[in-house]
Amino acid sequence: MDHEAVQERFSDYLESELPPEEQAEVAAHLESCEACRNELLAFRQTLRSLAQLPPIPAPEGFVGKVQQRINKRSRGRFFRAERLFFRVPFEWISFVIIILMLALYILLMQEVRPLATPPPKKAPVEKKLPR
């Protein structure tokens, strides 16, 4: 097996994908050939560096951004609940204000009602007719 044939098999050799006799042939060549040994070293180092590349973390809030995009594209059909967190919930605020005003009105009405009742009528004084 010549240098080129050996180097063509580096990937398979390192991943033990070669048939046993080819695996042995490559190993025998490497034993006796310093140039191919150095090539294999560099090849192996390249693979190791690739495997050690740090994963880049997904941007912050990635899930939320995807949801917002779907919400926008679906014109609010999906991920509506998430949207509520990003804006002032005016409908809930107005509902609470209405309830409070109603309660205040009822309270005031209860306090005002006793004053509105007319005072009890005095029994009419009978005039004594002159005899």
Place this chain on the structure above:
Amino acid sequence: MRESRLVSRLQERDEAAFREMVRTYGQRVYNLVFRMLGNREEAEDLAQEVFVTVFKSIDGFRGDSKLSTWIYRIAVNHCKNRHKYLARRMVHARAPLDAADRDAAGRDGGPTMALQAQISQPDKLLEGLQLEEALQREIAALDEEQRLLIVLRDVQGLSYQEIASITALPEGTVKSRLHRARMTLKDRLQKFM
């Protein structure tokens, strides 16, 4: 949650299931897209698009492959389309890992720290960073197919079977083309080793 259950819930447009799916696969998709485009902003935008497509097209997933393989396939198609689009617009600049990327990667004891944890001396640390930048630059300089194979196999660690399914190439072709890509990368990186 089992994958089939997750898929049925996704097909029912279950929003909690969708969130879970994005949390599970978001990082991997983002990394693939970033390594393919070499640009953080483009990668973020494209990774979001991938999940929008997943959400829209989940009814078409028949379970012939793993869900992750199917998502990767969508991501790869998006990358190819984006490449064409950027080439047309001629604004494609494949930036190496810049300082912002490194900072982001290193936050919370992030992966940059993990990679460099083994390098104790400052000059070795610098060498490590230089090698990382050189690697990203040389990956970006490969042609699109070689880059994809390197990223899927050697960076993300997918099996040949999965890669064959994602790229629609026979396994033998994947192996031979990947080997050529590795040899090219080795030759280009020799001066940094």
